[in-house]
Every structure is written in structure tokens, then in C-alpha cells.
Amino acid sequence: MSASRFLLAVLVVGSAVLCTAAAPRALAAAAAAMASRHEKWMAEHGRAYKDEAEKARRLEVFRANAELIDSFNAAGTHSHRLATNRFADLTVEEFRAARTGLRPRPAPSAGAGRFRYENFSLADAAQSVDWRAMGAVTGVKDQGACAMHNTSTHTHAGCCWAFSAVAAVEGLNKIRTGRLVSLSEQELVDCDVSGVDQGCDGGLMDNAFQFVARRGGLASESGYPYQGRDGPCRSSAAAARAASIRGHEDVPRNNEAALAAAVANQPVSVAINGEDMAFRFYDSGVLGGACGTDLNHAITAVGYGTANDGTRYWLMKNSWGASWGEGGYVRIRRGVRGEGVCGLAKLPSYPV
Numbered sequence: 001m002s003a004s005r006f007l008l009a010v011l012v013v014g015s016a017v018l019c020t021a022a023a024p025r026a027l028a029a030a031a032a033a034m035a036s037r038h039e040k041w042m043a044e045h046g047r048a049y050k051d052e053a054e055k056a057r058r059l060e061v062f063r064a065n066a067e068l069i070d071s072f073n074a075a076g077t078h079s080h081r082l083a084t085n086r087f088a089d090l091t092v093e094e095f096r097a098a099r100t101g102l103r104p105r106p107a108p109s110a111g112a113g114r115f116r117y118e119n120f121s122l123a124d125a126a127q128s129v130d131w132r133a134m135g136a137v138t139g140v141k142d143q144g145a146c147a148m149h150n151t152s153t154h155t156h157a158g159c160c161w162a163f164s165a166v167a168a169v170e171g172l173n174k175i176r177t178g179r180l181v182s183l184s185e186q187e188l189v190d191c192d193v194s195g196v197d198q199g200c201d202g203g204l205m206d207n208a209f210q211f212v213a214r215r216g217g218l219a220s221e222s223g224y225p226y227q228g229r230d231g232p233c234r235s236s237a238a239a240a241r242a243a244s245i246r247g248h249e250d251v252p253r254n255n256e257a258a259l260a261a262a263v264a265n266q267p268v269s270v271a272i273n274g275e276d277m278a279f280r281f282y283d284s285g286v287l288g289g290a291c292g293t294d295l296n297h298a299i300t301a302v303g304y305g306t307a308n309d310g311t312r313y314w315l316m317k318n319s320w321g322a323s324w325g326e327g328g329y330v331r332i333r334r335g336v337r338g339e340g341v342c343g344l345a346k347l348p349s350y351p352v
């Protein structure tokens with residue numbers, strides 16, 4: 001059963017219980033405890049609802065998510081923990097509609113295109129890599145709920161693709177020039193709109209790299225700051241180029257050794273399934289085990305390593321703020337055959 005079906009089942013069961021007139025005392029106590037947990041969570045996340053009906057509806061969503069999260073953590077069989085983070089009162093559909101934003105395309109056949117690290121020997125690579133320690137990663141950013149021009153489309157919404165691409169360009173720029181400059185996602189959101197990429201309505205990192213290469217560079221974050229909504233392209237702000245690239249290459253599909261060769265050399269954009277509860281509610285540890293592999297979100301691989309218990313992991317930078325996961329980062333299990341955990345090996349690419 002998929003996570004969303006399970007959620008639905010829990011919702012249905014949950015409301016059936018609520019509608020029982022003579023609910024046993026224990027259930028009433030549990031309901032009161034959940035309501036008070038929701039109140040606490042609202043205070044912690046500064047959440048306010050427009051009226052009591054909305055609050056009651058949100059409590060039901062929160063309850064369903066919290067019960068899933070609690071039972072996941074209580075199982076004691078997982079290598080990572082989940083938390084009722086700030087997404088805990090959103091249904092998976094609402095979450096998808098606002099916080100992700102990848103428009104994947106069919107993967108080209110294996111071997112398509114040049115891969116400059118094909119002869120890079122992993123035997124020569126460091127056992128662990130952390131581009132943060134080398135000063136090639138800017139602070140964790142927050143894509144927020146990117147607001148669209150066109151609210152009739154709610155399938156891919158969000159601009160994860162811009163944050164993922166920008167983090168990879170920031171890394172390459174630091175490696176090339178020695179300077180770490182925070183770069184502009186908003187320029188991509190506003191100006192890269194003539195092809196597949198559609199600002200807050202989703203996009204793809206490869207297209208963003210092509211756009212930056214064609215345009216001759218990207219503005220800095222301070223020169224063209226993030227607004228969290230679609231806007232007109234500000235050509236004067238975009239004219240001050242803070243970094244440039246020549247193009248991009250794709251990492252061979254479903255090949256984590258190739259991905260490691262690339263990440264040993266530079267931060268790499270990675271597409272994943274970001275709506276699976278295993279990822280959405282990730283709190284800490286190494287995310288492994290069940291996670292969907294349909295691609296709908298994008299993050300950036302900024303390293304890899306091995307945990308104390310021997311589990312090998314990827315270190316990934318997300319764009320959901322520093323309160324998500326491990327300070328805004330996630331460690332995801334490395335060396336799983338095929339598409340990788342959450343599909344991470346399906347569509348990686350990097351700027352050159």
C-alpha cells in the first residue's frame with residue numbers, strides 16, 4: 001500500500017472513530033492529547049488558521065501524519081527518524097503542489113552524452129567528501145511555497161529545480177574561482193521561462209544549466225534576491241553576472257559509482273522523490289529502506305561518507321530551510337543497486 005493510500009485509510013478510520021457517539025474514554029483522551037499536540041505544534045511553527053472549521057480539518061491531517069510518523073519511529077527497524085515538521089498539517093497533494101517542483105523528462109539511454117569523470121578512479125577518491133568543509137556550499141536556503149502566476153496547474157508546483165541547479169553552480173564557481181558567492185534562484189524563476197522551466201510551476205536542472213550557459217552567467221542572490229513567487233524578468237538585475245558556466249553533463253543513469261566520481265569532483269544536482277513520507281518528514285539518521293522513486297523534487301549532492309555503524313550515505317543539501325532534517329541536509333543511503341533510494345540515481349547532472 002502506498003503512503004498516500006495508507007494516509008487515506010488512516011484518515012477514513014480516524015474520522016469513523018470520531019463519528020462514533022459513545023467513543024471509549026481512552027479514545028477521547030487520545031483525541032485530546034492529539035489536539036493539544038497540534039496546538040503546541042502550531043505555536044512552534046507560528047501557524048494560524050482562518051477559522052475553527054479550518055483548524056478542525058487541519059487537526060485531522062495533522063493526526064493522520066503524526067500517527068504515521070509515530071509508528072514509523074516506534075517500529076525501531078529504520079535507520080532514520082521522522083518528525084512532525086512544519087509540513088505535518090499538509091496532505092501529500094497539498095505538499096506536492098507547493099514544495100517540490102521538478103518536471104522530469106524521460107531519461108536518455110545509457111551512455112548518451114559526455115561524462116568527464118568516466119575514467120576517474122574511485123580508488124583515488126577520498127573515503128568521504130564534504131564540500132561544506134571546502135567552503136563550496138552556501139547556507140541552507142528555503143524555497144518556501146513558491147507562488148505561481150498560473151494557479152490552475154498544481155501538478156509540479158514549486159521551484160526546487162532552481163535551488164538545486166544554483167547550489168551546483170555555486171559549488172563549481174567556488175572550485176574554479178576560489179570565491180563562494182550565493183547566486184540567484186529568482187533570476188531562473190523569472191527569466192528562464194521560454195522552455196520547459198516555468199518558475200514556481202516547476203522545471204528541470206539541465207534546462208537551468210543550459211539557460212545560464214546561454215545567457216552568459218547568473219546574478220548573485222544579493223543582486224537579484226529570492227521573492228518566493230513568479231515575477232517579471234528583471235533584466236537590469238540579471239545583467240550583473242556573478243558566476244558563469246559553459247553547459248552541463250549528465251551522470252550515467254542508475255550508476256552510484258559514476259555519481260560518486262562526479263560528487264568527488266563537484267556538487268551535483270539530483271532529482272528524487274521528495275513527497276514520500278520517508279523524505280518529507282525526515283528528521284535525522286541515514287534515510288534508507290522504502291521510499292518511492294517517482295521523481296518530483298530536486299536537491300544537491302554535496303558529499304558522501306560512512307556512518308559510525310558502517311552505513312554508506314550521500315550528503316544532500318535540501319531547500320526547505322535549516323529546520324528540516326539535519327540542519328537542512330539529509331543523509332541518504334548510498335550503494336543501493338538500481339535507481340537508488342528515493343530515485344536519487346535516476347537523473348543526476350552537473351554544470352561544467
Ligand SMILES: *[C@@H]1O[C@H](CO)[C@@H](O)[C@H](O)[C@H]1NC(C)=O
Binds near residue numbers: 115119
Ligand atoms: C577515458 O579513457 C578512454 C580510454 O583511454 C578514452 O578513450 C576516453 O576518451 C577517456 N574519457 C575521458 C572523458 O577522458
Ligand SMILES: *[C@@H]1O[C@H](CO)[C@@H](O)[C@H](O)[C@H]1NC(C)=O
Binds near residue numbers: 150153
Ligand atoms: C494555465 O495552465 C493551464 C494548464 O496547463 C493552461 O491550459 C492555461 O492556458 C494556463 N493559463 C495561462 C494564463 O498561462
